[in-house]
Amino acid sequence: MKLGTALIALLVLIAVPAAAQDVETIFGENDIDHGGFGGPVLKAGQINGTTGVFFGGRGGWIVAHRFIIGGGGYGLVSAIDALVPHATGDRRLNFGYGGLELEYVHHYDRLMHWSVLVLVGAGGVGYRRSDVMGGGDLGSADEVFVVEPAIQAHLNITKFFRISAGASYRYVSGVTTPATTNEKLGGANGVLTLRFGKF
Numbered sequence: 001m002k003l004g005t006a007l008i009a010l011l012v013l014i015a016v017p018a019a020a021q022d023v024e025t026i027f028g029e030n031d032i033d034h035g036g037f038g039g040p041v042l043k044a045g046q047i048n049g050t051t052g053v054f055f056g057g058r059g060g061w062i063v064a065h066r067f068i069i070g071g072g073g074y075g076l077v078s079a080i081d082a083l084v085p086h087a088t089g090d091r092r093l094n095f096g097y098g099g100l101e102l103e104y105v106h107h108y109d110r111l112m113h114w115s116v117l118v119l120v121g122a123g124g125v126g127y128r129r130s131d132v133m134g135g136g137d138l139g140s141a142d143e144v145f146v147v148e149p150a151i152q153a154h155l156n157i158t159k160f161f162r163i164s165a166g167a168s169y170r171y172v173s174g175v176t177t178p179a180t181t182n183e184k185l186g187g188a189n190g191v192l193t194l195r196f197g198k199f
Contacts, residue, residue: 035062037197043074043168045189048093048180053078054189058101062199065108072119073098082127082179090130093179097123097146108199111156115164119148123172127179144174144182150191164193 038059044051055077060070075096082091099121107113126141152166172185 032064035065035198036060037062037068037162037195037199039194039196041072041074042192043189045170046184046187047076047080047095048083048184050080051078052076052080052095056098058193059197060101060103062105062197065199066105068101068103068105068115068117070101070103071099071121072101079130081130083181083184084127084178091127091179092130093125093127094141095123095125095180095185097121097144099146105154112153114151114153114166117150117152119146119150119168121146125175125180125185126177142175142177144172144185147171148189152191152193154195160196160198162195162199164191164195166191 036059039057041054041056041058043054043056045054046052053076054074056072056074058070058072060068062068073096076093080093080095082093084091099119101117101119103115103117105113105115123144123146124141125144148168148170150166150168152164154162154164156162168189168191170186170189172182175182175185
């Protein structure tokens with residue numbers, strides 16, 4: 001009985017000061033800072049056994065300087081051969097993807113710092129005639145599922161501009177076109193991002 005009374009008294013002593021403290025929430029009266037950013041992204045990695053270059057952009061809502069909820073979209077801009085050569089000319093690969101991006105930033109206030117993020121989204125892959133850029137799709141494009149974790153290092157240039165560089169690994173599933181395979185679309189990438197915003 002004495003032990004039970006002592007435990008109750010201890011809980012009360014702990015709970016009273018805790019109840020007096022303000023609770024931090026995303027919305028409401030608190031000191032959590034909010035910001036946002038956007039910027040262009042360049043990626044390079046192996047696609048169908050050749051170095052492929054992607055160009056796109058990303059942006060996001062920054063909560064407490066550390067957590068980013070946003071999205072991005074990326075398209076293959078270099079000429080990559082599809083795995084379906086034809087007597088009338090080679091075929092080129094079409095591939096683009098995008099989706100939700102979640103990121104955690106460590107020591108955001110230091111000159112150099114790092115973050116980890118993941119993209120979860122979807123895309124499309126198909127092929128076109130080599131003499132037609134940006135169009136002339138042959139057949140229907142596959143809808144694919146994409147997951148891409150990444151790690152990046154950041155350099156604060158000004159309060160509103162940062163340069164980020166790092167690496168990602170793209171996982172792709174759902175490919176049925178003869179133009180490529182899940183494995184040949186996936187793999188490691190180098191990533192360069194220019195970030196503009198309120199950090």
